[in-house]
Amino acid sequence: MPEASSQLAVSLWRGGEDGRYQTYGVPRRDNQTVLDVVTYVQRHIDPTLSYRFACRVGMCGSCAMTVNGRPRWTCRTHVAKVARSDRLEIGPLENLPVIKDLATDMQPFFEKWQQAKGVFAPSATRRDAIAQIQPDSPARIAADAGIECINCGVCYAACDTVRWNADYLGPAALNRAWTLFNDARDAGNSARMAAVAASGGCHSCHSHQSCQEHCPLSLNPTASIAGLKRRTALAYLKGELKA
Amino acid sequence: MNIEQLKTDVLILGTGGAGLFAALHAHKANPDLDISIVSKGLLGKCGCTRMVQGGYNVALNPGDSVERHFMDTIEGGKWLPHQALAWTLVTTAIERVHELENEIGCFFDRNPDGTLHGKAFAGQTFDRTVHKGDLTGIEIVNRLMEQVWARPSIRRLEEHRAVALVPAKDGTLAGALLIDVRSGAFRFVAAQAVLLATGGGPTMYRYHTPSGDKSMDGLAMALRLGLPLRDMEMVQFHPTGLLAGTDTRMTGTVLEEGLRGAGGHLLNGALHRFMADYDERLERATRDVVSRALDAEMRAGRTTPNGGVYIKMSHLGPAKVAKEFKGMVERCRDCGFDLAGGLVEVVPTAHYFMGGVMCGVDTATDCSGLFVAGEDASGMHGANRLGGNGVANSTVFGGIAGDVMPRWIADNRPGHRAPDAEALDAEVQRALHPFARKPGDLNALREKLLDTMWDDVGVVRDRAGLERGAAALDQIEAELLSMGVADTDRRFNLTWNDWLNLRSLVDISRVIALAAGKRENSRGAHFRTDFPEPGDFATSTFTVARQREGRLEIGEQPVAFTHVRPGESLVRDRAAAE
Numbered sequence: 103m104p105e106a107s108s109q110l111a112v113s114l115w116r117g118g119e120d121g122r123y124q125t126y127g128v129p130r131r132d133n134q135t136v137l138d139v140v141t142y143v144q145r146h147i148d149p150t151l152s153y154r155f156a157c158r159v160g161m162c163g164s165c166a167m168t169v170n171g172r173p174r175w176t177c178r179t180h181v182a183k184v185a186r187s188d189r190l191e192i193g194p195l196e197n198l199p200v201i202k203d204l205a206t207d208m209q210p211f212f213e214k215w216q217q218a219k220g221v222f223a224p225s226a227t228r229r230d231a232i233a234q235i236q237p238d239s240p241a242r243i244a245a246d247a248g249i250e251c252i253n254c255g256v257c258y259a260a261c262d263t264v265r266w267n268a269d270y271l272g273p274a275a276l277n278r279a280w281t282l283f284n285d286a287r288d289a290g291n292s293a294r295m296a297a298v299a300a301s302g303g304c305h306s307c308h309s310h311q312s313c314q315e316h317c318p319l320s321l322n323p324t325a326s327i328a329g330l331k332r333r334t335a336l337a338y339l340k341g342e343l344k345a
Numbered sequence: 346m347n348i349e350q351l352k353t354d355v356l357i358l359g360t361g362g363a364g365l366f367a368a369l370h371a372h373k374a375n376p377d378l379d380i381s382i383v384s385k386g387l388l389g390k391c392g393c394t395r396m397v398q399g400g401y402n403v404a405l406n407p408g409d410s411v412e413r414h415f416m417d418t419i420e421g422g423k424w425l426p427h428q429a430l431a432w433t434l435v436t437t438a439i440e441r442v443h444e445l446e447n448e449i450g451c452f453f454d455r456n457p458d459g460t461l462h463g464k465a466f467a468g469q470t471f472d473r474t475v476h477k478g479d480l481t482g483i484e485i486v487n488r489l490m491e492q493v494w495a496r497p498s499i500r501r502l503e504e505h506r507a508v509a510l511v512p513a514k515d516g517t518l519a520g521a522l523l524i525d526v527r528s529g530a531f532r533f534v535a536a537q538a539v540l541l542a543t544g545g546g547p548t549m550y551r552y553h554t555p556s557g558d559k560s561m562d563g564l565a566m567a568l569r570l571g572l573p574l575r576d577m578e579m580v581q582f583h584p585t586g587l588l589a590g591t592d593t594r595m596t597g598t599v600l601e602e603g604l605r606g607a608g609g610h611l612l613n614g615a616l617h618r619f620m621a622d623y624d625e626r627l628e629r630a631t632r633d634v635v636s637r638a639l640d641a642e643m644r645a646g647r648t649t650p651n652g653g654v655y656i657k658m659s660h661l662g663p664a665k666v667a668k669e670f671k672g673m674v675e676r677c678r679d680c681g682f683d684l685a686g687g688l689v690e691v692v693p694t695a696h697y698f699m700g701g702v703m704c705g706v707d708t709a710t711d712c713s714g715l716f717v718a719g720e721d722a723s724g725m726h727g728a729n730r731l732g733g734n735g736v737a738n739s740t741v742f743g744g745i746a747g748d749v750m751p752r753w754i755a756d757n758r759p760g761h762r763a764p765d766a767e768a769l770d771a772e773v774q775r776a777l778h779p780f781a782r783k784p785g786d787l788n789a790l791r792e793k794l795l796d797t798m799w800d801d802v803g804v805v806r807d808r809a810g811l812e813r814g815a816a817a818l819d820q821i822e823a824e825l826l827s828m829g830v831a832d833t834d835r836r837f838n839l840t841w842n843d844w845l846n847l848r849s850l851v852d853i854s855r856v857i858a859l860a861a862g863k864r865e866n867s868r869g870a871h872f873r874t875d876f877p878e879p880g881d882f883a884t885s886t887f888t889v890a891r892q893r894e895g896r897l898e899i900g901e902q903p904v905a906f907t908h909v910r911p912g913e914s915l916v917r918d919r920a921a922a923e
Contacts, residue, residue, distance in 0.1 A: 133589035133681050142592055144839055145788040149830065152837035156391040157556040158594045159676060161483055164390045177594065178679040201527055202837045208387060212494055221491040222450020228443040234459030235452075242455075249452060252483055253390075285452060 108188060110181065112139055114151065115193035119200050123191065136169050136176035136184065140192060140204065153204035160318065163254030167204050168193040173259035175318045195259040211255050214271045219297045220278035223290025233287045245284040248277045248326050250319055257313035257323055269302030273313035273323035276304055280326035283333060292342075295334060299343055304330035348522075348531045348773065352761055353381040353500065355750050356521060356534050358507045358563065359542035360384040361392030362736055363719030363743030365489035366441075367540050368499050369449075370747025378751055381500040381534060382493065383523060385543070388503050389490030391558040392544045393720070394739055397482030398601055398672075399466055400474035401445075401740075402733035403438040406463060409471040411435045412915040418734060419909060421468045422699075422727025423868040424882045425576065428908040430724045433706045434734065437741040442475055445740070450488045453477050466732045467602060467631065474733040479601065479672055485736060504837075505532065507543065508845065509772035510566045510715065513762035518570075518714035520764060522772050526842065529835025531773055535761045538714055538750040541567060542743060545698030545720035547580045549850040549857075551792075551799035552597040552694040554583060560846035561853040563721040567702045568852060572711055574890045575723040577853075577860035579699035581730055581870045582804050584635035586694025587677070588653040595680050597694045600673055602732065604656060604684075605629060607669065611639070612655040612688070613647040619654070633729070633870060636693040640804040643692070653692040658684055693804055697735060699726045699870065700860070703889070708746040714759055716750060718742035727887075728869025779844045782829025787840065790828065791847055794821050794854065802858045807875045815858045822851045856897065860888045863899045882911035 108130045113123040128142045137155055144151040155165035160178040167176050169184050170191050184190065198206035226233070235242050257273040258264055264272050279298050282288045298304045304327050313323040337343035355371045355378055357364045368382045385391050404414040414435040419426055445451040446461075453475050454462045466474040477484035493499055504526040511533070513519040520535040546559030568574060585600045605611075605628040613619045623638040624630040630638075639654055649655055658666045663686040667674045670684070677684040701723030708716040719739035726734060801814030825848060830841050866880035867873050886901040909915050 131590060131592055133593050133595070135593070135595060135680065138593050138595075141594060149784070149787075149840035150834045150838060152839060154386065155594070156386045156558050157396055159396075159598045160679070161396050161480070162386075162390045162556065164386060178676070180679060180681050182681065205837055215491070216494050221495040222488060224448045224450070226447040228440055228447055230443070230447055232443060232446045232461055235455055236459050237455045237457065245452060250478070250480060250483065251487075253487065282450075285450070287447070287452075288450070 110139060110185060111189045112143065113191040114140070114143060114204065116203055118202060121200070121203070123193070130181070130188070134181045136167070136174070136179045136181060136190070136192065137165055139181060139190060140176060151204075152202040161252060163252035166195050166254045166256050166259065168196060168259065173256040173316055175254060175256065178318065195255055197259050197261065197264045198255065208255055211253070211258050211272065211274070215253070215275040215278060217297060218271045218275035218279045218303070219290055219294035220275050220282070222282060222285070223288055225287055225289035235286060241284045241286055244329070245281050248281045248321055248323070251277055251321055252319070254318065256316050256318060260312040260316040262310050262312060263306055263308055267302065267306055270306045271298070271302055273327065276307070276330055277321065277323040277326040280329050283330070295337055295343055298330050299334040299337070304334060348533050351381070351532060351534045352379070353534055354378040354537045354754060355380045355540070356536035356538070357382040357540045357542060358521060359392060359544060359719065360388045360490070361542065361544050361719060362394035362485060362489070362739035363542035363746070364540065365389060365486065365493055366740050366743035367542060367718065367747035367750070368493055369489070369496075370744045371751050372496055372499055374748055374751040376498070378754070379500070380498070381502055381536070383502045383505050383507055383521075385506045385558045386504060388493065388501055389486045391556055393546060393555050393559065394736055395482045395486040396556060397485070397736045398479045398599065399732045400464060400476030400481045401438070401442060401485075401736050402466070402469070402473050402731060403442045403475055403737065404435065404471070404473055405439065405442065405461060405475070406471065406473065409473050410916070411439070413471055414438075414473060416909070416914050416916050417469045418726070418731060421729050421731045423729060423879060424885050424911050425727030425868060425887055425904060427724030428906065429706050432908055433745070434725050434738055434741055437745065438737045441737070441740050441744060444744070445485060445488070449492055451477065451484050453484070468731050469733075482736060485740070506842065506845070507562060507566065508776045510539065510541070510570045511764040511769050511772060512570065514765050515762070517759065517762055518712050519762045522769065524776065527837055529838060529841070531776070533764060533769065535764065537754045537759050537761065538716060540708070540746045540750065541702065541715060541717045541721050542719045542746070543721055545701060547695040547698045549794055549798045549854045550580070550695035550803065551795040552586050552588070552692045554586060554597055554599045554694050554696045557594065560849045562846075562849045564701060565849035565852040567717075567721070568856065568892050570712060571892060573703045574700060574856060575703045576727065576887055577700035577856045577890050578864050578871050578888060579728055579869065580695055580857065581697040581699060582632070582636040582693045583696040584632055584639055584693050585656055585691040587680070588649070588651050588690035588692045589680055590651045597692070599694065599696065600656065600684075600689070600691060601670070602632070604658060604670060604673065605635070608661055610657045610660065611635070612657055613642045614649050614654070615647060616655070619647070633872070636804050637872060639693045649690045651690050653690045655688040656691045657688055659686045697730050699723065699728065699730055700857070707749045708742055709749070716746045718746045728871060776845060778826065779828065779830040779841065780832040782827060784831050785828035787828060787830070787843055787847065790821060790824055791843070794847065794850060797821065798854055798857075802854070802861060804872070806861050806871070806873050808862065811858055811862045815855065815862070818851060818855045818858060825851060856890045859897060859899050860890055863888050863901065885911075
C-alpha cells in the first residue's frame with residue numbers, strides 16, 4: 103500500500119449559516135479526491151461532520167461543495183488539482199441555504215427548475231409509436247447539447263445573478279427549458295415561453311458566463327439562455343408573447 | 346417514546362426507477378390518494394438506476410421478439426429465474442419504454458432513420474439495448490424526478506431513511522418507521538399499502554459499484570418481518586472496477602464492459618497478459634469468467650501496487666480511446682489516471698444483487714399490504730442478470746406496483762392499522778442502540794466486514810471459506826453491537842447512519858453466506874470450487890431464506906418451468922438467429 107506522504111491542512115465549514123471554519127489535519131494520499139478528504143475527517147476525526155454524497159463518480163450531483171472558493175463536484179476533484187501548498191478550504195455551496203456543515207438545502211434550486219417548466223409535457227401516450235427524430239437534425243443536436251446536466255447545482259452556486267436576484271431562475275433551470283424547446287416531442291412550449299420570459303427569467307442573465315466556466319460537464323448554459331433570449335424576443339415581435 | 350406520526354395511503358420507500366415509477370402510476374390511477382415517497386438521500390439522486398451506463402433491454406425491432414428476450418434472460422439466469430416474472434419483465438418492457446419516451450420525456454439515441462437505436466450487449470442474441478449515450482440512467486431518472494417534482498401532491502420525504510417495516514397486531518403491515526436524517530428524529534408513517542423499493546446493492550464487499558447510500562436496508566427490514574428471500578447467494582461481480590488505493594471512495598466503481606469488448610488487455614503485476622491462461626476468448630470472455638481469472642491472479646499475489654491488475658488500452662491508440670470512451674477516460678483522468686495512454690489498476694467489483702424478497706407478478710409479497718419492486722425483489726434474473734435488464738426490471742415492476750396498490754386499497758379497504766406498540770418500540774430501541782455504547786472505530790469494523798465477504802463469500806467460494814466467513818460475521822456483529830456512536834448531535838449524523846448501514850449489511854451478509862453454503866453447485870454468479878458443475882437443469886432448485894423467531898432458515902424449492910423447460914426454446918427460428 104502506498105503510504106501517506108504528507109499532511110493536508112483542511113478547513114471545513116461547521117454549523118449552519120452562522121457557522122465558522124475549523125481546521126483538521128488529513129494525511130495526503132496519491133489518488134485522493136476532495137470527497138475522500140471530507141470522508142476522512144468524518145471517519146477518523148469528527149464523527150458529527152455532515153455532508154452529502156451518493157454515487158461517488160459524478161453521476162448523481164449530490165456532493166458539490168465550495169472548494170478553495172470555487173464550486174465543484176468533490177467526488178471527481180483530485181486533491182492535487184486544487185490544494186494550494188497543502189491547504190484546502192471546503193464550505194457548503196453558495197446561493198443555497200445551509201442545512202448543516204457542508205450540506206445545503208437544494209429545494210430552491212429544484213423549485214426554480216419547475217418554475218422554468220423544466221419538465222417534459224407529452225404530446226403522445228404510451229400507446230403511440232415512438233417519434234422518429236433524425237439524430238442529425240438541428241433541433242436534436244441543440245437538445246443534446248444540454249441534456250446531460252445532472253442538476254448538481256454548481257452553476258447555480260457560481261452565478262452572480264442568482265446571488266443578486268433571489269427570483270432569478272438560474273442557469274440549470276433555463277438550460278433545461280432550452281433543451282425542451284428543442285425537443286420536437288414536447289407540447290409545453292407556450293407555458294414555458296411565458297415562464298422563462300417573465301421577471302427572473304432568461305432576460306435577467308448578464309452573460310457573465312460563470313455557469314459554463316464552472317460546469318463540471320463542460321455544458322454551456324449561457325448559450326442555452328442566449329437561445330431563450332432570441333426565442334422570446336422573436337415571440338414578442340410576433341405578438342405571441344405579451345410584454 | 347413520543348414519535349411523530351404521519352398517515353398516508355401509499356408509502357413508497359426508495360426513489361430509483363422503481364419508486365419514482367410507482368409514485369407516478371399510483372398518482373395517475375387515483376389522484377385523490379395520499380402518496381408519500383421516501384428517499385435516503387435527495388429524490389432521484391441516490392440509488393442505482395441513475396448509475397446505469399449501458400441501457401434498457403427491450404424487444405422493439407421487428408427482427409427481435411419478446412420470446413427471444415425471454416430466452417436470453419432464462420439462459421443467462423442459468424434456468425433459475427421465476428419464469429412468470431421474467432415473462433412479465435420482457436413483455437411489459439415494451440410498454441414501459443414507450444411510456445418513458447412519449448410521456449416521461451426520455452430522449453433516447455436514434456438510428457440515422459430516426460428510430461430508436463438498440464446497441465449490442467453481452468449475452469444477448471439481438472442488439473436490443475435502448476440507451477442515451479453511456480449515461481442512460483441519468484436520462485431516465487432525471488426525467489422521472491422532474492415528473493414527480495411536477496406533482497406537488499406527492500409528498501416527498503427526502504433524506505429520510507427507513508429503519509423498519511412495522512406490523513399491526515394482526516400481522517398485516519401497519520407502516521414504516523423512518524429517521525429524518527436532517528433532524529435525527531423518528532417518524533412513523535402509517536400507510537394502507539407500502540412499496541419496498543430501496544434497491545439492493547452488495548456494498549458489503551471490499552470492492553463494490555453501487556452508490557454509497559446503499560446498504561441492503563430493504564432486505565434487512567424484510568428479513569426481520571419474516572418474509573421469504575430468494576436466490577440470496579447470487580451476487581453479480583463486474584470484472585473491472587477502478588482501484589485507487591486506501592481511503593478512496595472512487596475505488597470499486599465500474600469501468601465499462603466495452604473497454605474489454607473494444608480490445609483492452611488485462612495485465613497482471615508482472616505485465617503478463619494473463620487471460621490466455623484461463624479462457625480462449627481472452628478478455629472478451631463473460632463477466633463471471635473474467636472476474637474469476639482476476640480473482641485467481643490476485644490470490645496468487647501477481648498484483649499491481651494496490652493489489653489488483655492493470656487494464657491497458659493504449660495499444661488501440663490513445664486518441665481513439667479518448668474519443669470512444671470519453672466518459673471513462675475523463676473519470677479516470679479526474680482521479681489521476683491515464684486510461685487512454687497508460688495503465689489503470691482494476692479489480693473485480695460487487696455490482697448487483699439478484700436475491701431479494703419473493704413476490705408475484707403483481708409485486709405482492711407474503712405480507713398483506715406490502716409490495717416489492719426493483720433490486721429488493723427477486724426471481725427475474727435467477728443466477729445472473731443481463732446487462733440492460735436491471736433498469737427494465739425496476740421500471741417495469743415499479744410501474745406495476747403503482748398500478749396495483751391503488752386497486753388493492755380500493756378492493757381490500759385495509760384502512761390505517763395501528764402499529765404493534767411493542768414492535769414499534771423494539772425497532773426504535775434497535776436504531777438507538779449505538780447511542781448507549783462507547784464509540785469505537787466503526788470504519789475499521791466496516792473494513793473487516795468488507796474483507797471477510799471478499800475473502801470468504803466472494804467471487805470464488807468453497808465450504809471451508811463459507812463457514813469461516815459465517816463465523817467471522819458472528820464476531821463482527823458482536824463487535825458492532827458493543828460499539829457505539831457519540832450522542833452529541835443527532836442532526837445529519839452520518840456516523841449514526843454508518844452504524845445503521847453496517848447493521849443491515851451484516852444481517853444480509855449472513856444470509857448470503859448461508860445461502861451460498863446451501864447451493865452445492867455452480868451457476869452463473871455463484872461459483873464453488875468444491876462443486877464446480879452446474880448440476881442438472883431439469884431439477885433446478887432455488888434457495889429460500891427466512892428468519893423465524895430470530896433463527897435463520899435456508900430451504901430449497903424447485904424451479905417451476907411454467908413457460909419453457911431446459912433444452913427447449915420459445916424461439917422458433919433459433920438457428921436462423923445464430
